[in-house]
Amino acid sequence: MSDTAAAPTIAVEGVSRWFSGVVAVSDVSLVVEPGVTALLGPNGAGKTTLLRTVAGLIAPSEGTVRVFGEPARGNPALYGRIGYMPEHESVYDFLTGRQFVEWSARMQHVADVGAASRRAIETVDLVEAQDRSLRGYSRGMRQRLRLAATLVHDPPLLLLDEPLSGTDPAQRLHLRDVIRALAAAGRTILVSSHILEEVEGLADRIHLMVSGKLAASGDYRAIRKQLNDRPFLVRVDSSGPRVLAAGLLEVDAVESVEIDAAGHLRVRSKDVASLQVALPAVAQRLGVRLLRVEPLDDSLESVFEYLARG
């Protein structure tokens, strides 16, 4: 009992998982404690595979997963203490919303099915739609209802795969508050997301996954700082590229300047805010007209890859 009490809620050790020779998760080790932890990474990074491994839905090809100190795979009794919400929105669409939540409660041996279901449906703000067929639910409504079914048995551990996707901004704020409140009550919540801003104000800790590997771990501010500190590449079209290049090289915020064959400048900077101020000032001083300024590597993948390298 003491071992179990001392164990982290989730302990993942050296877990790899491959499908027909394709590696989805590679040698990931992490622990998850109470509070909200985010698995962050671009699509295809292995977040869902790792979550499914933690839930015992698939076996790891290598490594071990323990939840509450017990093996996650082949241990159905554990599911009384876990709520898992899959990424895909499939539901038994011949049921109404309330029937689906009540069915989940019955399957979890909840003592007062009616009261627990009402509470869960109220939590996700779906009271008015609860008696409608799930066939008629929007994606965001299905998302919220599946969350209600996931937490109807009040589990101490919630595994939520992209819980905010498909929801509108107001619903997203509401669900974020719900998840924070659940965590504040002592639960362990592991959420996955591919949007950095989405986990801001939601997760206490972040595990960043890129290409199946754990690339970085830390709190949101540390990850965000790394993001802000990364060099940005900006394309600048102007009426005098060579003159402007010479002028920009005198600016502290600029790391390097290249001129391509078409005469476009490629300016690399680690301090985008300073560059934003300096660029028009330098151009004005040198009498150069700016025609176009465009970030070249601001895609999500490039952000994640930079953080992974860091």
Added chain:
Amino acid sequence: MGPVFTLTLRQLAGSRRAWLVLGLCGLPPLTGVLFHVAHSTTTPAKFADDVTATLVASAILPLVVLLVATAAFGNEVGDRTLVYLFMKPLARWRIVAPKLAAALVVGGIPVAVSGLVAVLVIEQGNPGGAVATGIGLFVGAAAYAAVFVWAGLATRHALVFGLVYVFVWEAALAAYLDGIRFLSIRRYALGVISALDDERLRSLDHPLASGTAFVGAGLVIVVFTVLAVRKLVRIDVP
């Protein structure tokens, strides 16, 4: 009735397959009516045996149970709702057993009743023979259901697997290889009918001994139920 049973019942009974089941199960009694309308020269007992052995046991029974039992898990795998069943604190047999029971209610009982009614209509009586037919068909349905429920979990091509078993193994190959009758659910079902009413199915070639039929059907039910439970424990849930 548990939540897995009721859910599966709604899944199966609410699908288009259920209408197909009803249509197929209407054929044997209808054949009985036609027998009397057409003033056939065959005796009612012989005609009832032919309908039972060829139309019901060889085609309608396996087809109906195939349609229903493969969907018991096959639908959950196909539309990715199996995760909701899997992530519940239930011993895996408590998921498989209600699924099997629901498949029997939606597929097995209609076929058994259909065969029973057909014999009553054709023979215009003989309740003993009719009940024996119903019980034998139900035992056969249980064995087929165990196999096809397992197949619905084990392969995404469960319908193809079932059709090959029924129409290649039990029908085509059995015509050449007499020993196949010991590994044929259809022959177990017919063997049970003969065992319960020795006046029925006398014209059947090489009937199985009653013990063989009961033990064979029982073994199939137990072995494939265990295999389904084992598969559910080890499955990679989509």
